[in-house]
Amino acid sequence: xxxxxxxxxxxxxxxxxxxxxxxxxxxxxxxxxxxxxxxxxxxxxxxxxxxxxxxxxxxxxxxxxxxxxxxxxxxxxxxxxxxxxxxxxxxxxxxxxxxxxxxxxxxxxxxxxxxxxxxxxxxxxxxxxxxxxxxxxxxxxxxxxxxxxxxxxxxxxxxxxxxxxxxxxxxxxxxxxxxxxxxxxxxxxxxxxxxxxxxxxxxxxxxxxxxxxxxxxxxxxxxxxxxxxxxxxxxxxxxxxxxxxxxxxxxxxxxxxxxxxxxxxxxxxxxxxxxxxxxxxxxxxxxxxxxxxxxxxxxxxxxxxxxxxxxxxxxxxxxxxxxxxxxxxxxxxxxxxxxxxxxxxxxxxxxxxx
Amino acid sequence: xxxxxxxxxxxxxxxxxxxxxxxxxxxxxxxxxxxxxxxxxxxxxxxxxxxxxxxxxxxxxxxxxxxxxxxxxxxxxxxxxxxxxxxxxxxxxxxxxxxxxxxxxxxxxxxxxxxxxxxxxxxxxxxxxxxxxxxxxxxxxxxxxxxxxxxxxxxxxxxxxxxxxxxxxxxxxxxxxxxxxxxxxxxxxxxxxxxxxxxxxxxxxxxxxxxxxxxxxxxxxxxxxxxxxxxxxxxxxxxxxxxxxxxxxxxxxxxxxxxxxxxxxxxxxxxxxxxxxxxxxxxxxxxxxxxxxxxxxxxxxxxxxxxxxxxxxxxxxxxxxxxxxxxxxxxxxxxxxxxxxxxxxxxxxxxxxxxxxxxxxxxxxxxxxxxxxxxxxxxxxxxxxxxxxxxxxxxxxxxxxxxxxxxxxxxxxxxxxxxxxxxxxxxxxxxxxxxxxxxxxxxxxxxxxxxxxxxxxxxxxxxxxxxxxxxxxxxxxxxxxxxxxxxxxxxxxxxxxxxxxxxxxxxxxxxxxxxxxxxxxxxxxxxxxxxxxxxxxxxxxxxxxxxxxxxxxxxxxxxxxxxxxxxxx
Numbered sequence: 001x002x003x004x005x006x007x008x009x010x011x012x013x014x015x016x017x018x019x020x021x022x023x024x025x026x027x028x029x030x031x032x033x034x035x036x037x038x039x040x041x042x043x044x045x046x047x048x049x050x051x052x053x054x055x056x057x058x059x060x061x062x063x064x065x066x067x068x069x070x071x072x073x074x075x076x077x078x079x080x081x082x083x084x085x086x087x088x089x090x091x092x093x094x095x096x097x098x099x100x101x102x103x104x105x106x107x108x109x110x111x112x113x114x115x116x117x118x119x120x121x122x123x124x125x126x127x128x129x130x131x132x133x134x135x136x137x138x139x140x141x142x143x144x145x146x147x148x149x150x151x152x153x154x155x156x157x158x159x160x161x162x163x164x165x166x167x168x169x170x171x172x173x174x175x176x177x178x179x180x181x182x183x184x185x186x187x188x189x190x191x192x193x194x195x196x197x198x199x200x201x202x203x204x205x206x207x208x209x210x211x212x213x214x215x216x217x218x219x220x221x222x223x224x225x226x227x228x229x230x231x232x233x234x235x236x237x238x239x240x241x242x243x244x245x246x247x248x249x250x251x252x253x254x255x256x257x258x259x260x261x262x263x264x265x266x267x268x269x270x271x272x273x274x275x276x277x278x279x280x281x282x283x284x285x286x287x288x289x290x291x292x293x294x295x296x297x298x299x300x301x302x303x304x305x306x307x308x309x310x311x312x313x314x315x316x317x318x319x320x321x322x323x324x325x326x327x328x329x330x331x332x333x334x335x336x337x338x339x340x341x342x343x344x345x346x347x348x349x350x351x352x353x354x
Numbered sequence: 355x356x357x358x359x360x361x362x363x364x365x366x367x368x369x370x371x372x373x374x375x376x377x378x379x380x381x382x383x384x385x386x387x388x389x390x391x392x393x394x395x396x397x398x399x400x401x402x403x404x405x406x407x408x409x410x411x412x413x414x415x416x417x418x419x420x421x422x423x424x425x426x427x428x429x430x431x432x433x434x435x436x437x438x439x440x441x442x443x444x445x446x447x448x449x450x451x452x453x454x455x456x457x458x459x460x461x462x463x464x465x466x467x468x469x470x471x472x473x474x475x476x477x478x479x480x481x482x483x484x485x486x487x488x489x490x491x492x493x494x495x496x497x498x499x500x501x502x503x504x505x506x507x508x509x510x511x512x513x514x515x516x517x518x519x520x521x522x523x524x525x526x527x528x529x530x531x532x533x534x535x536x537x538x539x540x541x542x543x544x545x546x547x548x549x550x551x552x553x554x555x556x557x558x559x560x561x562x563x564x565x566x567x568x569x570x571x572x573x574x575x576x577x578x579x580x581x582x583x584x585x586x587x588x589x590x591x592x593x594x595x596x597x598x599x600x601x602x603x604x605x606x607x608x609x610x611x612x613x614x615x616x617x618x619x620x621x622x623x624x625x626x627x628x629x630x631x632x633x634x635x636x637x638x639x640x641x642x643x644x645x646x647x648x649x650x651x652x653x654x655x656x657x658x659x660x661x662x663x664x665x666x667x668x669x670x671x672x673x674x675x676x677x678x679x680x681x682x683x684x685x686x687x688x689x690x691x692x693x694x695x696x697x698x699x700x701x702x703x704x705x706x707x708x709x710x711x712x713x714x715x716x717x718x719x720x721x722x723x724x725x726x727x728x729x730x731x732x733x734x735x736x737x738x739x740x741x742x743x744x745x746x747x748x749x750x751x752x753x754x755x756x757x758x759x760x761x762x763x764x765x766x767x768x769x770x771x772x773x774x775x776x777x778x779x780x781x782x783x784x785x786x787x788x789x790x791x792x793x794x795x796x797x798x799x800x801x802x803x804x805x806x807x808x809x810x811x812x813x814x815x816x817x818x819x820x821x822x823x824x825x826x827x828x829x830x831x832x833x834x835x836x837x838x839x840x841x842x843x844x845x846x847x848x849x850x851x852x853x854x855x856x857x858x859x860x861x862x863x864x865x866x867x868x869x870x871x872x873x874x875x876x877x878x879x880x881x882x883x884x885x886x887x888x889x890x891x892x893x894x895x896x897x898x899x900x901x902x903x904x905x906x907x908x909x910x911x912x913x914x915x916x917x918x919x920x921x922x923x
C-alpha cells in the first residue's frame with residue numbers, strides 16, 4: 001500500500017512539497033521574530049489592518065470584475081485594471097471642481113455619489129467598448145488570442161488616457177467631512193477608511209442581490225454554467241456578456257473613486273496596472289469565478305499586503321521591507337497557485353482552466 | 355440611383371470617430387509642425403486624414419460588387435462627408451469649452467482636463483481660415499480624401515497598386531527623412547539631400563518625382579519583367595545567380611552599419627538584440643506553447659551577471675572579461691529558467707501568463723530594493739561595465755556591437771532550427787497541441803517543459819549580457835514588463851513559431867520606433883493598437899509558421915483535408 005503510494009508521486013510533487021514547507025517555515029520564523037521583538041504596539045498593528053482592509057476593499061471591487069468575466073467567458077480580462085483607471089482618472093477632474101466650488105465640503109454625501117456615478121459611467125463605457133471592439137470578434141478563437149488582445153488593449157487604453165488627460169499625477173482633494181479618526185474597539189481608525197469599507201460592502205451587497213434576485217442575474221448564472229444550454233433556453237448570450245462587462249466596469253469605477261478618497265498619491269494613466277494585477281491575485285485567492293471569494297480574497301490580500309512586510313520581512317531582518325510590498329503580492333499569487341490553485345472557495349477548476 | 359444609406363452613415367461615422375480619437379489624444383497637434391512635404395502636408399494632418407480615407411475605403415469595399423462603379427464612388431464621397439461630422443463636433447467642443455474660457459477667470463478649465471483640446475487643433479482642422487470658411491473646407495477635403503480612399507479600392511488593379519505604391523513611398527521617405535539623410539550622408543550625397551529635403555520635410559518637386567517614379571515602377575510592373583526573365587533562365591544559371599544573391603546579401607548585412615551611420619547602427623543593434631530575445635521566447639511560446647510574460651527576468655539576470663562579473667566599479671566581483679562571462683551568463687540563465695519554471699510546471703494558459711508576469715516583477719522589485727543594494731547596486735544599478743574587446747580591439751561603437759548581435763542571432767537561429775525538427779522540438783510541439791495527449795504518447799512533460807523554459811531563458815540571458823556590455827551601465831528600471839511585452843509582440847507580429855517572422859517582427863516593432871524617435875510618446879499606444887489589430891485580422895502574423903497558421907485561423911477542416919490528401923498520396 002505504502003509502496004504504491006510512493007510509486008505514484010513524482011519528484012515534482014516532492015519538490016513542490018519541499019517548497020511549501022520552506023515557504024511556511026520562512027513565514028513562521030518571520031512572524032515569530034517580529035512578535036518576539038515586539039517592535040510595534042497593538043495600536044500600530046490595528047492601523048495597518050484597517051489600512052489594509054480599506055485597500056483590500058478596492059482590490060475586492062476590481063476583483064469582482066475579473067471574477068464575473070472569468071465566470072462567464074473563462075477569460076482573464078487583462079485590461080480590467082485600465083477600466084478602473086479610466087473611471088478614477090476621469091472623476092478626479094470632477095472631484096477637483098467640486099472641491100474648488102466648495103460643494104464637496106458642504107454636501108459630502110452627494111458629492112461623493114456624483115463622483116462614483118461619473119467614474120462608474122466612464123468605466124462601464126470603457127469596459128463595454130472593450131468587449132465590443134476587442135473581445136467579441138474573438139469569441140471562440142484559441143485562448144492565446146484574446147489574452148494577447150487584452151494585453152494590447154491594456155496598453156492602448158493607458159496611452160489613450162495619457163493622450164487625453166495628460167501624463168501628470170492628479171490628486172483627489174481631501175473631503176473635510178471624511179477627515180478625523182473614529183474609535184473602533186478602542187483603536188483610532190481614520191473615518192475615510194471605514195467609509196470606503198462600508199461603501200464597498202454596500203456595493204457588493206447590491207451586486208449579490210442583482211446576481212441572485214433579478215432575471216438578468218439568473219441569466220448570468222445560467223451562462224456561466226453552460227453557454228450552449230443557456231442559449232437554447234432563449235438567453236441572449238451577447239446581452240449577458242455585455243451586462244457582465246458593464247457591471248464589472250461600474251464596480252471598478254467606484255473602486256477608483258474610493259481609492260482616490262483615501263490615498264493622497266494621486267492618479268495617473270498607469271495607476272491601473274498594479275491594482276489590476278493584485279485584484280487578479282485577489283480573485284484567484286478567493287477562487288476565480290466565485291463572487292464571495294473575490295470579496296474575501298480582496299480584503300485578505302489588502303490586509304496581507306499591509307501587514308506582512310512588517311510582520312514577516314522585518315522579522316527576517318530585511319531592511320526597508322515596504323519596498324518589497326508589491327513583490328509580496330506577486331509572491332502570494334505564486335504561492336496560492338502552487339498550494340491551492342482553486343483558491344479558498346473555488347471548486348475544482350483544474351480541468352476548466354486548461 | 356439607389357444608395358445604401360446605412361452603410362454610408364456607418365462607415366462615415368467610423369472613419370470620423372477614428373479621426374476624432376487621433377485628434378483628441380493629441381496625435382494631430384503634436385505633429386502639426388512636422389512637415390512631410392514642403393510646408394503644407396504635415397504628419398499631424400496625415401493623422402486627421404486617416405479618418406476620411408478610412409471611410410472611403412470601407413464604404414467602397416462594402417459596395418464593391420455593385421453593378422456600376424459610379425454608385426460606389428458617390429457613396430464613398432458621401433461617407434467622406436459624414437466622416438467630417440465628428441471632427442466638426444470636436445471643433446465646436448473646443449470652441450465652446452476651451453476657447454471661450456481662455457481669457458476668463460474660471461473655477462474649472464476644460465483645457466486642464468482635455469489637454470489636447472487646443473486652439474491650435476481648431477486652427478489646423480479649419481486650415482487656419484476661421485470657422486465660416488474652414489468648416490466647409492474641412493467637409494470638402496474629407497470628400498476628396500474619401501474619393502482617394504475609394505479609388506484605392508475601386509480602380510482597376512494596375513493603376514490601383516501603382517497609386518498605393520506611390521503614396522506609400524512618398525510618405526515613407528517623408529516620414530523617415532532623417533534616416534534617409536543619414537544614409538545619404540554616409541555616401542557623401544550632399545547634393546541629393548539638398549535636392550530632396552528642406553529641413554525634415556520633402557521638397558515639393560522631389561515629392562512629385564518620387565510619387566511619379568514609384569507610380570511608374572509599379573504601373574509598368576518592373577518586378578514582373580524581372581520575374582519573367584528569371585523564369586526564362588536555364589536552371590544552372592538560376593542557381594548561380596541565387597548563390598551570387600546570397601553572397602551579396604551577406605556582404606550587405608556585414609556592410610550595413612558602415613553604410614547607415616552611428617545612429618542607425620544603434621537601431622540595428624536593438625533590432626538584433628530583440629531578434630535574439632524573440633528567438634528564445636519563440637521556443638517557449640511558439641514551440642512549447644507556454645505563454646511567458648516574465649521573460650524580462652532572464653534578460654535582467656543575464657545583464658546583471660555580465661555587470662557583476664566584469665564591472666570595474668566597486669560592485670564588480672571578478673575581473674573576467676566579456677567573452678569569459680558570456681557563457682557564465684548563459685549558464686546561469688539556463689539554470690534560472692529551470693528554477694523559475696519549476697513552480698509553474700502544473701499551470702497552464704492564462705495562469706501561467708500571470709504568474710510568469712509576477713516573477714518578472716518580483717525580480718525587478720528585488721533588484722530595485724535596498725535589501726540587495728549592497729550586492730547589486732539597488733536603484734543606482736551597476737556602473738562601469740567595460741565594452742567587449744575582440745582580439746585586443748575594443749568594441750565601443752554601435753557598428754562593432756552590431757556584429758556581435760548578428761553573430762549571436764545567427765547562433766541562436768542555428769540552434770533553434772536544429773532544435774525545431776529534433777526529437778525535443780517535436781515533443782514541444784506535441785505538448786503545445788495537447789498536453790494530455792502528449793503525456794499519453796510517452797512524452798515526459800516535466801523534462802520537456804523545463805527544457806523549453808531553460809533554453810529560452812538561456813538565450814534571453816545571452817541577449818541581456820550583450821545589452822549590459824553595450825550600455826556600460828545597467829539600472830533595474832530598464833528591466834520592466836515592457837521588455838517582455840515587446841519581445842512577445844515581436845514574435846506575434848512576425849508569426850509565432852517562425853524564425854523569419856521574428857526578424858520581421860523585430861524590424862517592425864523595434865526598428866521602426868527606434869527610427870521614428872519623434873513618436874516616442876505614442877509608441878506604446880501604437881503597440882497596443884497593433885496587437886489588437888493583428889489579433890483581430892491576422893492572428894498568425896506576417897510570416898506565419900504553417901502549423902500555427904492553421905491553428906490560429908481555426909481552419910480545422912483544411913487541416914483534415916490536408917491529412918486526407920497526404921494519406922491518399
